[in-house]
Amino acid sequence: MSEVENPELYFNRELSLLEFHDRVLSQAFDESVPLLERLRFLCISSTNLDEFFEVRVGGLKERYEAGVNTAGPDGLTPHTALERIAVRAHEIVDRQYQCLNEVLLPELLERGVHIIKRGDWSKEQFAWLKEYFNSEVLPLLSPIGLDPAHPFPRILNKSLNFIVQLSGKDAFGRNSGLAIVQCPRALPDVVAIPSEISNRDGHQFVFMSSIIHQFMDELFFGMKVDSCYQFRVTRNSDLFVDEEETGDLRRAIEGELVYRQYGDEVRLELAQNCPDEMVEFLSNKFEVTEQDLYRVDGPVNLNRLTQVIDLVNDESMLYPPFSLNVPKQLKRYRNIFQAISKQDILLHHPYDSFKVVVELIRQAAKDSDVVAIKQTLYRTGPDSVIVDALVAAAKAGKEVTVVIELRARFDEEANVALAEKLQEVGIHVVYGVVGYKTHAKMLLVARREKNKLKHYVHLGTGNYHPKTAKIYTDYGLLTANRAMGEDVYRVFLQLTSLGKVSKLEALYQSPFTLHKSMMNLIDREIHNAKAGKPAFILAKMNSLYEKALVDKLYEASQAGVQIDLIVRGVCQIRPGIEGLSDNIRVRSIVGRLLEHTRAFCFGNDNSPEVICASADWMTRNMFDRVETGFPILLKKHRDRIINELRLYMADNVNAYTLNSDGTYSKVSEPDLDPICAQELLLEGNNPIVNS
Missing domain, CATH: 3.30.870.10 (Endonuclease Chain A)
Structure with missing residues (x-):
C-alpha cells in the first residue's frame, strides 16, 4: 500500500505524548473533579513534563547534536521535531501557570487553603518564619559567590536554585556581584503556618522558596541583596550502559546513576521577572537556546504543591474511598x-x-x-x-x-x-x-x-x-x-x-512471536471482512507506535473491519481519513485512575479471541523487550473484558476522541446520561453488561 508511506499519515511520538500531558492538565481545570485532586493533576502534569524533557527531549537532542538528520515515519527530523515540541510545550506550561494562578489558588483560598506570598505575612508570621529559617534552613545552605576561586557550580538535575545579585564587599574585599544558592532536597517544599499565628481559618502555607528568598540577606552578612530569582535546570537523564562490554550490569548501572544528576541541560526554568541580562547569563552558562527557556509566573517546580495535598488531606476535597472486590x-x-x-x-x-x-x-x-x-x-x-x-x-x-x-x-x-x-x-x-x-x-x-x-x-x-x-x-x-x-x-x-x-x-512472547501473532490476527479480521463475515478489532493499550501494526490497521480499515482503539497516551495512527482509516476510532480515557490495561480483542467471525499482554503496540515492546501475551480462555472472562472495553468506548465523562489533525476533543453528550467507565466499574456496575 504505497499511500501508507505518506508521512502525513503518522503522528509524531513526542508531539502525541505532549497531547496526553495536556489532557492530564485539563483534569486540573475540570470543576467536576474534587479540588485537591485537581491540584494533584496539576502536579502530575508537571512531573510528566519533567520526565518528557529528561527522556524524550534529551534523546532527540543527543541525536541532533550527533548530526543525525534522519526523519521518522512522520517525516520530522530531530531538529524539526525539537522546534515543534518547544512551541507546544510552551503552550502547556503557560496553561499550567494559568491554572494555578487564575483557577486553583483562588478556589483553594475559598476552601480555606491559603498559600501566603511574602508580602502578605503578618508580623507574627514574619517573626516565626525568621526563627524557622535561622534554626532549620540557614544551617543547611551553602551560598557560592561567583569569582575566579569559586566558578559557577554544577547544578543538580531539577533542583531549586537562586541566582542572587549583590552589592558591597565582603570581609576580603571581594564582590563579583553574583552568587548562587542551592536549596537542599532535605528541606520541605512547603511549610505549614502554626494555627496560633494564622490570620484566617483553615490551612496556611508558605513555600520554602519564599522563606529563602525573604531571608536571603542572612547569607551575605554586611552585603546588600539587590535581587534574587529562582531557577531550575532539567537534564538528559537517560542512562548509557554498554551491556556487551560490562561484566557486571548491576555495578555498571550503579556507576551511571551518579551521572544522571549532571547530564546535558535540556531545559531552563526561570522566574518570570528575571531581568534579561540575568537570563542571558544563565542561558550561556547552561548552553541553552531560547526555545529551551521557560519563564514561569510562580514556583519553578509545580510538583512542590503535592505536599499541600498531603498536609490538608480534607476528604471533602478528595475522591471518595472505594472498596476492593475479592472474587x-x-x-x-x-x-x-x-x-x-x-x-x-x-x-x-x-x-x-x-x-x-x-x-x-x-x-x-x-x-x-x-x-x-x-x-x-x-x-x-x-x-x-x-x-x-x-x-x-x-x-x-x-x-x-x-x-x-x-x-x-x-x-x-x-x-x-x-x-x-x-x-x-x-x-x-x-x-x-x-x-x-x-x-x-x-x-x-x-x-x-x-x-x-x-x-x-x-x-x-x-x-x-x-x-x-x-x-x-x-x-x-x-x-x-x-x-x-x-x-x-x-x-x-x-x-x-x-x-x-x-x-x-499457549503464550505469545516478544521479541519472538507476539508481533507476528498480532499481525496474523489482524489479517484474519481482514480475511473475514472481505468474505462478508463479521469483523472487528477492539484494543486497549497505553501507547500505539509501531509502523507495521499501524499499516496493518489501515489495511484492515480499508477492508471494512471496524476498529475501536482505546489508547491512553502516544498514538501514531491517524483516524478518520476517507478511504483509509474511516473505520478507525481512537479514544483516550483520562480520569481518577491511570489506565494501564493492555487487552486485544479480535472478532474471529462471532467467536471472539481475547489476549492480554504486558506489552503495548510499540516497537520497543515488540522487538526490544521480553514480553508475554496470554490468551483469555474462559468465555465469561472474554465477555467481561469485551464488555468493559465497550464501556470505555461509551464513556462520555472522561473520554477524548482523537481527531484526524492530531488534536483531541473531549467527548460531550449533554443530552445523554453521563457514563463514567471508571466510576461505574468502581461501583461494580457495567450497564453494557446489564442492558
Whole structure:
C-alpha cells in the first residue's frame, strides 16, 4: 500500500505524548473533579513534563547534536521535531501557570487553603518564619559567590536554585556581584503556618522558596541583596550502559546513576521577572537556546504543591474511598490453590483487590507442598509486601528465583538495592537478557500434588507494585492451566539460562512471536471482512507506535473491519481519513485512575479471541523487550473484558476522541446520561453488561 508511506499519515511520538500531558492538565481545570485532586493533576502534569524533557527531549537532542538528520515515519527530523515540541510545550506550561494562578489558588483560598506570598505575612508570621529559617534552613545552605576561586557550580538535575545579585564587599574585599544558592532536597517544599499565628481559618502555607528568598540577606552578612530569582535546570537523564562490554550490569548501572544528576541541560526554568541580562547569563552558562527557556509566573517546580495535598488531606476535597472486590471463587475454598485449580480467575485492578496476588505468594511461602517460586520484578516499590513474601518463602526453604529488570527507568537505584536485599537471604537473582529489558509480568509457583509438580501462574498487564495497583487499571490472570504453566516455565528458563528459543504452546512472547501473532490476527479480521463475515478489532493499550501494526490497521480499515482503539497516551495512527482509516476510532480515557490495561480483542467471525499482554503496540515492546501475551480462555472472562472495553468506548465523562489533525476533543453528550467507565466499574456496575 504505497499511500501508507505518506508521512502525513503518522503522528509524531513526542508531539502525541505532549497531547496526553495536556489532557492530564485539563483534569486540573475540570470543576467536576474534587479540588485537591485537581491540584494533584496539576502536579502530575508537571512531573510528566519533567520526565518528557529528561527522556524524550534529551534523546532527540543527543541525536541532533550527533548530526543525525534522519526523519521518522512522520517525516520530522530531530531538529524539526525539537522546534515543534518547544512551541507546544510552551503552550502547556503557560496553561499550567494559568491554572494555578487564575483557577486553583483562588478556589483553594475559598476552601480555606491559603498559600501566603511574602508580602502578605503578618508580623507574627514574619517573626516565626525568621526563627524557622535561622534554626532549620540557614544551617543547611551553602551560598557560592561567583569569582575566579569559586566558578559557577554544577547544578543538580531539577533542583531549586537562586541566582542572587549583590552589592558591597565582603570581609576580603571581594564582590563579583553574583552568587548562587542551592536549596537542599532535605528541606520541605512547603511549610505549614502554626494555627496560633494564622490570620484566617483553615490551612496556611508558605513555600520554602519564599522563606529563602525573604531571608536571603542572612547569607551575605554586611552585603546588600539587590535581587534574587529562582531557577531550575532539567537534564538528559537517560542512562548509557554498554551491556556487551560490562561484566557486571548491576555495578555498571550503579556507576551511571551518579551521572544522571549532571547530564546535558535540556531545559531552563526561570522566574518570570528575571531581568534579561540575568537570563542571558544563565542561558550561556547552561548552553541553552531560547526555545529551551521557560519563564514561569510562580514556583519553578509545580510538583512542590503535592505536599499541600498531603498536609490538608480534607476528604471533602478528595475522591471518595472505594472498596476492593475479592472474587467469590476465592472465598469458597480452603486455600488459593484449590480455588485456582477449580477455574481460572480474572482480576481487574483496582476494582479487584491486588491483595489476591500477594496472598498467592504468602500462601506459597507457608505451604509445605510448594517447592519453588519464580517471579519477574520490574517496578515493585520500597518496603513491598511482595518482596516480604518472597523473603519469607526463601527463609522457609523454598527455591526462589527473581528476575529483576535493573533498567526500569527512574527505578534503577531502587532495583539495585532490591537485588542486594534478595540475594542476602539466598534468593537467586538474575537480570534478564543482555540487550532486552525484561518487561513481562509473570509469577510461577511449583507445587507438589499427588507426587507430581503442578504449576500455578499469575500473568499480568502491570507491575507487581501494591501501591500503584490501587490507582492503575490492570488485568491479571490466575491459572493452573498446564500449557500456560509450562510456557511460563520455559520463558523463565530463557531468562535465567542459555539455549535456543522454545516453542510456546499457549503464550505469545516478544521479541519472538507476539508481533507476528498480532499481525496474523489482524489479517484474519481482514480475511473475514472481505468474505462478508463479521469483523472487528477492539484494543486497549497505553501507547500505539509501531509502523507495521499501524499499516496493518489501515489495511484492515480499508477492508471494512471496524476498529475501536482505546489508547491512553502516544498514538501514531491517524483516524478518520476517507478511504483509509474511516473505520478507525481512537479514544483516550483520562480520569481518577491511570489506565494501564493492555487487552486485544479480535472478532474471529462471532467467536471472539481475547489476549492480554504486558506489552503495548510499540516497537520497543515488540522487538526490544521480553514480553508475554496470554490468551483469555474462559468465555465469561472474554465477555467481561469485551464488555468493559465497550464501556470505555461509551464513556462520555472522561473520554477524548482523537481527531484526524492530531488534536483531541473531549467527548460531550449533554443530552445523554453521563457514563463514567471508571466510576461505574468502581461501583461494580457495567450497564453494557446489564442492558
